[in-house]
Amino acid sequence: DAKTTQPPSMDCAEGRAANLPCNHSTISGNEYVYWYRQIHSQGPQYIIHGLKNNETNEMASLIITEDRKSSTLILPHATLRDTAVYYCIVRVAAGGKLIFGQGTELSVKP
Amino acid sequence: ETGVTQSPTHLIKTRGQQVTLRCSSQSGHNTVSWYQQALGQGPQFIFQYYREEENGRGNFPPRFSGLQFPNYSSELNVNALELDDSALYLCASSSGTVPYGYTFGSGTRLTVV
Numbered sequence: 001d002a003k004t005t006q007p008p009s010m011d012c013a014e015g016r017a018a019n020l021p022c023n024h025s026t027i028s029g030n031e032y033v034y035w036y037r038q039i040h041s042q043g044p045q046y047i048i049h050g051l052k053n054n055e056t057n058e059m060a061s062l063i064i065t066e067d068r069k070s071s072t073l074i075l076p077h078a079t080l081r082d083t084a085v086y087y088c089i090v091r092v093a094a095g096g097k098l099i100f101g102q103g104t105e106l107s108v109k110p
Numbered sequence: 111e112t113g114v115t116q117s118p119t120h121l122i123k124t125r126g127q128q129v130t131l132r133c134s135s136q137s138g139h140n141t142v143s144w145y146q147q148a149l150g151q152g153p154q155f156i157f158q159y160y161r162e163e164e165n166g167r168g169n170f171p172p173r174f175s176g177l178q179f180p181n182y183s184s185e186l187n188v189n190a191l192e193l194d195d196s197a198l199y200l201c202a203s204s205s206g207t208v209p210y211g212y213t214f215g216s217g218t219r220l221t222v223v
Contacts, residue, residue: 098145
């Protein structure tokens with residue numbers, strides 16, 4: 001079973017920040033938080049990952065709480081092309097499967 | 111660098127038949143995983159290969175089998191197809207460098223009738 005809990009759906013206005021929450025209260029010390037997204041009929045796309053520090057790349061920012069029991073993916077200026085299902089996954093770094101939950105379906109609206 | 115490519119993109123098979131799906135890993139990647147995604151669900155892990163050896167398997171019956179070749183490309187074989195095998199089959203590769211993410215292909219849409 002997935003070790004994460006996400007809201008099933010969210011809406012965001014185009015140009016605004018999209019903040020996608022994820023709960024992972026049973027995360028272990030050696031597990032990373034990964035985010036992927038899946039645009040309709042395509043394979044999942046890697047977005048970002050982190051262990052305990054906040055991370056930022058060209059796509060998004062990842063904020064992990066100090067106790068590591070939850071995190072938030074931030075898309076700073078959402079566009080219509082960001083409409084997708086976003087998956088939050090926890091896994092050990094050194095290999096192993098990705099366990100996908102149901103994800104959050106983000107709809108970016110004009 | 112090239113990404114992960116899967117073939118064919120779409121396939122229709124009859125119940126009871128056998129199917130082989132193919133995956134070319136991203137250049138430099140030595141680990142490949144296969145996932146099954148039913149409509150409206152998240153991908154489910156089938157198995158993973160590292161340097162031609164299976165090193166992890168999900169809750170799928172033995173009629174799901176795979177191979178990884180010396181060039182790290184891979185095949186997924188499914189025997190005795192059932193209607194419930196209809197799904198999007200995704201291949202993902204990684205370099206094995208810790209910590210690493212997976213690069214996914216666009217998948218093969220299999221329909222069993």
